[in-house]
Amino acid sequence: MSGAAPGAASWSPASPPDRTLAPLGRRRLPVVARREYGAYVVLSVADPEGPAPDAGQFAMLAAAERWGGGTDARPFLPRAFSVARHHAGGTLDFLLEDVGPGTGRLAELLPGDAIWLLGPLGRGFAPPRQGRRPILVGGGVGIAPLAIWQDRLGEACEVLLGFRDAAHAEGAALFERAQVATDDGSAGHHGLVTELLSQELAGARAAREVYACGPPPMLESVRALCAGLGVPAQLALEAGMACGYGACFGCVVPTRAGYVRLCVDGPVLDAAALEVVA
């Protein structure tokens, strides 16, 4: 991350963009590893020529083979995935939860298979404001962008993760250390991750900044809690994304200042810009 210029349109060597820009065109890349973490799959893709993504950026992914078409499968648009980790040498990790045909196809890829990747896209997390210690709050597969953010922040952060059950809580293994909550009590705290956040903020709110990604009800709960306590928060949101680079307007979300396209103005938005997370 660098500079404060508003993006590609105003780019010049003297005024670099405030995000990492994707090279033009999608890249055909090899899958180099596939690992299972309970209910999740982590797919590693070798991208040695690609730029290092900012934490919170995403990529549009599609399997190079059998990605829809034919008589019994619908044509697929690529799907959006947060970069979960960036390794030395350029390998990118993506955390997948199989919720439908696109994620299902990607989750069955094996080392040696090929993937189309466009990215990195969007705006990621901004560093914590002066003197504030980051707290990362993730829900379900929304933990993905927080793993690379913890890598970049190093030791100086708390990590609070919420999952449905113990099988999903295995995703916590992507983190150095984390407090876990599960809805059914089968691992960690029995309850919501926002209960852990509430405890964490009690008494220490002046010195904290919250970074959150997860399902909309969780993000709304984080937004409302932080707004009530005056704690700054950055929220990584989701919307259906057809293109990922600003062309289709399919991903617009309302903010206090008007509609923004989440794929270019987000996916990370300052919580103060939002009336509500719907």
Ligand SMILES: Cc1cc2nc3c(=O)[nH]c(=O)nc-3n(C[C@H](O)[C@H](O)[C@H](O)COP(=O)(O)OP(=O)(O)OC[C@H]3O[C@@H](n4cnc5c(N)ncnc54)[C@H](O)[C@@H]3O)c2cc1C
């Ligand atoms: C910026 C961004 C980052 C994302 N990062 C990840 C990630 O790291 N890992 C991951 O597994 N998924 C991630 N997603 C969500 C992922 O793109 C969707 O799960 C995927 O598009 C679903 O495709 P599908 O064909 O498998 O299922 P579909 O049949 O398209 O959808 C299955 C179900 O998921 C819902 N759904 C689809 N897309 C979204 C969406 N974008 N937001 C909320 N609900 C949706 C549908 O309404 C439906 O109920 C991200 C989405 C965005 C916008």
Ligand code: FES
């Ligand atoms: S996904 Fe097309 S404009 Fe955002």
